[in-house]
Amino acid sequence: MRWAGHAFVGVVVFLVALPFIWMAYAAFIPPQLIFTGDIFSQLAFSLENFRVLSQEGFWDGFWGRLLFSALLTGGVTLLQLLTGFLAAYALKEGAPLLPFFLLLLAIPVELLLVPLYGLLAGLRLLDTLWALVLPFAASPFIVYLLFQGMRTVPEELLEAARLDGAGHRVLLTRILLPLLRPQLIAAGVLAFAAHWNLVLYPRIVAGSKELKTVQTWITDLQRQNPADWGPLSAAALAATLPLVIVYLLYERRIVETFEEGLKG
Amino acid sequence: MGRRSAYWFALPAVGFLGLFLLYPFLDVLRFSTWDWSGLSEPRPIGLENYWDILQDPDFYKSLRITLVFGAMTLLPFILLSILLALALDGQPYERPVKALLFLPGLVTLGGATVAWYTLFSPEYGALASLVPVPRWDQSPFWALVLVSLFTIWRHIGYGVLVVSARLKAIPKTLLEAAAVDGASPAQTFRFITLPLLRPAITYLLVIGTVLSLQSYTAVFLLTRGGPFGGTEVLGYYLYKTGFEVGRLGYAAALTVVILLLTLFFAAAQVRLLREEK
DSSP: HHHHHHHHHHHHHHHHHHHHHHHHHHHSSSSSHHTOOOOOOOOOOHHHHHOOOHOOTTTSSSSHHHHHHHHHHHHHHHEEEEEEHHHHHHHHHHHHTHHHHHHHHTTTTGGHHHHHHHHHHTTTTTTSSSHHHHHOOOOOHHHHHHHHHHHHSSSHHHHHHHHHOOOOOHHIIIHHHHTTHHHHHHHHHHHHHHTTTTOHHHHHHOSSGGGHHHHHHHHHHHHHHOOHHHHHHHHHHHHHHHHHHHHHHHHEEEEEEEEHHHHH | OOOGGGGGGGGGHHHHHHHIIIIHHHHHHTTTEEOOOSSSOEETTTHHHHHHTTTHHHHHHHHHHHHHHHHHHHHHHHHHHHHHHHHTTTTTHHHHHHHHHHGGSSOOHHHHHHHHHHHTTTTOGGGGGSSSSOOOOOOOHHHHHHHHHHHHHHHHHHHHHHHHHHHHSSSSSHHHHHHHHTOOHHHHHHIHHHHHHHHHHHHHHHHEEEEEEOOOOHHHHHHHOOOOTTOOOHHHHHHIIIIISOOHHHHHHHHHHHHHHHHHHHHHHHHHHHHHH
């Protein structure tokens, strides 16, 4: 029985990891081996696929799009953490807004393509950078996660600081910010992944070349040359690796945050 | 200093969420009464869009596909979540395996699809050079299986976490007492563990139904609704009518219908499960 359990876990782990292993392997296959279809018989290593990625002009090419997406999503993440942190503080201080945020949590964002498009068109924000930023400036999920974290901060601590004459600014930056560091990191990684992984939304509201995210860039390349695995895999690996590394660094915090969220 | 002044700190979040989440959510009702392509001047047409949906064969086809997809994905997903959570519980490798299972949900979607595509493509995929791969580019059934597997792959970490959190909440003394009373491991599982896991299973079922009624990103990335419209789930049909065909008013009405369907299914499930108790 125990032995069957180990075997079962082993098989699942292999299947879940397979696309990652393949992605890493395919990125370094020399192009001539792909063309002959001879991919497993001999081990060979080549950086040719990454060189192909750099052929276009920088900003319109893969590396430019990767940088653009990293800056864009990084900025949005910081904004979400800021608005979320402040809102969580208001909730902690007794603002009667928790039902409002919980209600928003239930709204399926994926389904709001049409009305968001209409709203952005009305505000004349279509095809601008703002269309990729403003609708994500705050997230009810992040507010909720950070509020869960703030709940664990003992009230006496804040009370004592207040008696010493500390205002909101001191409470927020000197006490709550350092105490909530772990939650902020976990929330930040999740917020980053959520925005980074938007697929259809950016295509619809910001389709122009200068605003193309790396996600859209890869998907377009896959449409145009589905058989050209080498560069595709190299792009997939380069766009995925940073996220994997950040996740592995903070994995413990992220999984724990989710577990805490489930208890609440 | 009054504590109420702290309430103002919620203003940025409330403002942004009110404008870009709550307002569009309500506004979709207004759009749904329009004949509107996004470029043209909108023309109010009352409830005509809803009337058209009721008579739209593509809508019913899409609804059927969505329900098949939901059943095909949810049952294995929940079963796998329970089995994995049980197999992992208390093992030395529990942490690293859970971490790995969580990873597919976070990594770049476009990159993940590239890996899946080049691996499983039936014509020139890597796997096809070793074993025969079902022609999911020609068979709607296998295409749905592929989307289903991809969806399970992305969310299995969360499913395991939900069941596992519940599993850890079961008092060990309860299981020990059962063993002392002479219950076999199978009996203990059937009569103690499984009933106590119920809330977690209900939760996964409801959340999973909601998500499978609404998700379409995997379809867009892997099959684009094909072959022969065989993977055109409701969400994808919504996207296609709105932004490829350019009938935004009709797509808004579809949004409302999908929301109502979601509400109906979720409520029905919660009710059924409650009655069973």
